[in-house]
Amino acid sequence: MTDQSQHLSAAQFAPILHRFRRQSPLVHCMTNDVVQNFTANVLLSLNASPAMVIDAEEAAQFSGFADALLINVGTLTAERQQAMQAAVTAARQAGTPWTLDPVAVGALTLRTTFCQRLLSQQPAVIRGNASEILALAQQASGGRGVDSLHQADAALEAARQLARDYQTLVIVTGEVDYATDGQRTFAIRGGSPLMTRVVGTGCALSAVVAGFSSLSGDRLLNVASACQVMARAGEQAAASSAGPGSFATAFLDALWTLEVDHETH
Amino acid sequence: MTDQSQHLSAAQFAPILHRFRRQSPLVHCMTNDVVQNFTANVLLSLNASPAMVIDAEEAAQFSGFADALLINVGTLTAERQQAMQAAVTAARQAGTPWTLDPVAVGALTLRTTFCQRLLSQQPAVIRGNASEILALAQQASGGRGVDSLHQADAALEAARQLARDYQTLVIVTGEVDYATDGQRTFAIRGGSPLMTRVVGTGCALSAVVAGFSSLSGDRLLNVASACQVMARAGEQAAASSAGPGSFATAFLDALWTLEVDHETH
Amino acid sequence: MTDQSQHLSAAQFAPILHRFRRQSPLVHCMTNDVVQNFTANVLLSLNASPAMVIDAEEAAQFSGFADALLINVGTLTAERQQAMQAAVTAARQAGTPWTLDPVAVGALTLRTTFCQRLLSQQPAVIRGNASEILALAQQASGGRGVDSLHQADAALEAARQLARDYQTLVIVTGEVDYATDGQRTFAIRGGSPLMTRVVGTGCALSAVVAGFSSLSGDRLLNVASACQVMARAGEQAAASSAGPGSFATAFLDALWTLEVDHETH
Numbered sequence: 001m002t003d004q005s006q007h008l009s010a011a012q013f014a015p016i017l018h019r020f021r022r023q024s025p026l027v028h029c030m031t032n033d034v035v036q037n038f039t040a041n042v043l044l045s046l047n048a049s050p051a052m053v054i055d056a057e058e059a060a061q062f063s064g065f066a067d068a069l070l071i072n073v074g075t076l077t078a079e080r081q082q083a084m085q086a087a088v089t090a091a092r093q094a095g096t097p098w099t100l101d102p103v104a105v106g107a108l109t110l111r112t113t114f115c116q117r118l119l120s121q122q123p124a125v126i127r128g129n130a131s132e133i134l135a136l137a138q139q140a141s142g143g144r145g146v147d148s149l150h151q152a153d154a155a156l157e158a159a160r161q162l163a164r165d166y167q168t169l170v171i172v173t174g175e176v177d178y179a180t181d182g183q184r185t186f187a188i189r190g191g192s193p194l195m196t197r198v199v200g201t202g203c204a205l206s207a208v209v210a211g212f213s214s215l216s217g218d219r220l221l222n223v224a225s226a227c228q229v230m231a232r233a234g235e236q237a238a239a240s241s242a243g244p245g246s247f248a249t250a251f252l253d254a255l256w257t258l259e260v261d262h263e264t265h
Numbered sequence: 266m267t268d269q270s271q272h273l274s275a276a277q278f279a280p281i282l283h284r285f286r287r288q289s290p291l292v293h294c295m296t297n298d299v300v301q302n303f304t305a306n307v308l309l310s311l312n313a314s315p316a317m318v319i320d321a322e323e324a325a326q327f328s329g330f331a332d333a334l335l336i337n338v339g340t341l342t343a344e345r346q347q348a349m350q351a352a353v354t355a356a357r358q359a360g361t362p363w364t365l366d367p368v369a370v371g372a373l374t375l376r377t378t379f380c381q382r383l384l385s386q387q388p389a390v391i392r393g394n395a396s397e398i399l400a401l402a403q404q405a406s407g408g409r410g411v412d413s414l415h416q417a418d419a420a421l422e423a424a425r426q427l428a429r430d431y432q433t434l435v436i437v438t439g440e441v442d443y444a445t446d447g448q449r450t451f452a453i454r455g456g457s458p459l460m461t462r463v464v465g466t467g468c469a470l471s472a473v474v475a476g477f478s479s480l481s482g483d484r485l486l487n488v489a490s491a492c493q494v495m496a497r498a499g500e501q502a503a504a505s506s507a508g509p510g511s512f513a514t515a516f517l518d519a520l521w522t523l524e525v526d527h528e529t530h
Numbered sequence: 531m532t533d534q535s536q537h538l539s540a541a542q543f544a545p546i547l548h549r550f551r552r553q554s555p556l557v558h559c560m561t562n563d564v565v566q567n568f569t570a571n572v573l574l575s576l577n578a579s580p581a582m583v584i585d586a587e588e589a590a591q592f593s594g595f596a597d598a599l600l601i602n603v604g605t606l607t608a609e610r611q612q613a614m615q616a617a618v619t620a621a622r623q624a625g626t627p628w629t630l631d632p633v634a635v636g637a638l639t640l641r642t643t644f645c646q647r648l649l650s651q652q653p654a655v656i657r658g659n660a661s662e663i664l665a666l667a668q669q670a671s672g673g674r675g676v677d678s679l680h681q682a683d684a685a686l687e688a689a690r691q692l693a694r695d696y697q698t699l700v701i702v703t704g705e706v707d708y709a710t711d712g713q714r715t716f717a718i719r720g721g722s723p724l725m726t727r728v729v730g731t732g733c734a735l736s737a738v739v740a741g742f743s744s745l746s747g748d749r750l751l752n753v754a755s756a757c758q759v760m761a762r763a764g765e766q767a768a769a770s771s772a773g774p775g776s777f778a779t780a781f782l783d784a785l786w787t788l789e790v791d792h793e794t795h
Binding site: 302 | 565567607637639641729771772774775
């Protein structure tokens with residue numbers, strides 16, 4: 001399947017990054033407790049505006065202001081589920097695109113049931129690892145928490161099916177990331193193994209994807225560009241890092257300084 | 266109005282910083298989920314003792330131990346509102362000064378109603394950006410989440426009125442920070458634009474202000490000094506930073522090493 | 531009492547660290563809001579797999595997958611108490627070792643009652659500072675929040691008694707850390723005063739201890755090794771740090787790169 005996927009050139013994603021920074025989308029993040037701070041800092045380093053509003057009533061109100069909404073079920077509770085549902089409903093009414101990060105779906109009942117329910121509510125994008133995308137596509141996952149047991153390309157077919165069935169975009173991340181609408185598929189290479197040693201790089205990617213999904217134009221190209229931006233920053237950061245601590249610091253700096261306009265890569 | 270505001274000299278704020286570090290106030294922070302870690306690290310870097318106690322019963326108990334209390338409504342929920350109210354009530358009974366950070370007040374109903382209710386409960390200090398102070402002062406704000414749409418000096422008159430009406434101190438932060446009791450006003454310059462690219466610098470300032478409000482002496486001078494300390498650390502950090510990641514790291518280091526006693530700045 | 535405690539040699543703890551990194555235990559952390567991110571990053575830097583599952587139903591389910599469970603009561607609420615209890619019950623049924631970090635026990639009622647109740651539920655390890663261990667052992671503590679008012683050696687006798695009474699391991703941390711089963715005691719030296727200026731170093735140690743408690747072999751030696759690993763990383767990080775910000779970054783890097791196999795220290 002992978003031979004059908006397209007490469008993403010700097011000429012394609014550089015102007016999209018430029019627009020993102022200039023428009024500074026307001027991204028409403030309903031995400032897990034562990035990664036809220038890092039997620040906000042990643043968005044700020046890309047010149048976006050993060051906002052974490054979590055009360056059900058306020059979250060519904062806030063969907064009227066926000067450019068995009070992220071739902072990440074990493075530390076789901078029954079109460080948060082209600083607030084997330086209220087926000088999704090309001091976002092749909094306001095026409096605000098929303099992105100689903102189905103953390104560890106398949107392994108745990110509450111979130112699996114909730115994610116299945118959300119699937120029918122027109123997410124603009126779904127971003128997960130191979131286990132999560134396979135679980136969402138109701139294939140056996142054998143997932144062990146948040147770690148992926150499958151390579152991204154093994155889940156690619158499931159992603160394409162999911163995208164077609166729910167008329168959404170699906171991003172499967174791993175050593176290679178894939179972004180697909182069920183017909184077209186972009187393959188994004190790059191990144192660094194150190195990204196798996198800093199908590200929240202995947203969750204932050206979902207927030208960035210949510211932000212990029214709010215830009216006008218080809219949404220699949222936009223969210224694939226989000227993946228490419230993060231992969232590039234990861235490569236740059238890894239080159240100057242001694243370990244996960246300095247990597248996280250350098251990663252935020254790289255998002256801030258990333259300059260891709262004149263590259264031919 | 267700004268021409269009536271005073272400059273804060275190093276000779277004024279250096280001994281106050283010195284006392285703060287020596288006394289190491291215990292600051293009870295009931296703050297939003299996103300910034301708890303950074304807030305604690307900012308206080309620790311200034312040699313203070315942060316404590317985040319959030320259960321209603323425990324928070325009320327803890328007000329008997331703490332030197333100061335911070336209420337930040339950034340990720341307010343109905344449940345947290347009850348715990349915060351319990352803490353404020355207990356703080357007032359114990360004579361513990363409490364500081365209000367009215368994040369995004371005006372834009373969202375739950376927190377707006379709650380902040381209005383808190384106003385009448387004698388906060389020692391209120392710290393917000395221009396939109397938030399204007400909203401609190403019941404003027405039109407047009408706020409778009411947590412970002413300020415007004416310059417700090419535009420909200421200065423509202424701050425002075427608020428301070429007089431509620432017999433409190435008000436700090437409006439922006440490119441220039443103002444601290445006022447309604448009569449006297451200090452203007453604090455410095456800082457760095459990078460401070461807006463790291464989540465929680467404003468929220469952490471409120472926690473530091475809460476800590477400085479517990480010192481004996483001229484409270485307005487004390488909390489204006491808190492602003493000046495943070496602005497100085499921001500300047501120092503920006504001078505050695507490549508982006509938001511290294512800035513956040515350098516900022517904590519600068520708070521730790523900041524030495525202002527012999528300056529004439 | 532301290533003269534009866536043993537030193538831990540590199541020859542002892544190096545192979546244990548090696549096994550820990552190779553096995554990459556999945557550590558279920560139910561910890562306080564302030565330190566979740568740092569705790570996860572500490573575990574990831576040691577090549578372990580952190581997971582923060584907090585809903586009562588999901589937490590109970592997750593105990594079947596996890597290699598170890600951490601209960602940290604730093605930001606306890608009535609609701610979290612129920613979820614933690616469900617996780618402990620499930621962990622015991624599954625034979626998963628669980629570790630208790632009784633943050634500020636003794637000073638606040640809700641957590642004190644809860645920790646006393648947990649004591650009878652066979653924790654594999656208890657990790658606290660001197661005040662906390664003394665409070666748990668029902669001796670007067672006079673604790674003022676999370677800061678320790680006693681040196682670790684003053685609480686050593688209480689720790690030994692607690693370990694014997696509840697057939698558990700107790701770690702008392704301070705300038706010197708002690709790990710005891712009530713009979714044998716290891717004394718771990720090292721670390722850095724900067725560790726007290728970064729929030730969550732103690733809480734993260736408890737998570738690392740939980741992970742090491744899941745290894746086969748001599749559990750006391752394993753968890754004492756966890757303390758030694760953290761102390762070594764702290765020393766290394768302090769040597770290249772300008773303050774708490776750069777220390778935290780360097781600490782994660784040191785955990786990642788720590789190489790002790792060939793030392794005779």
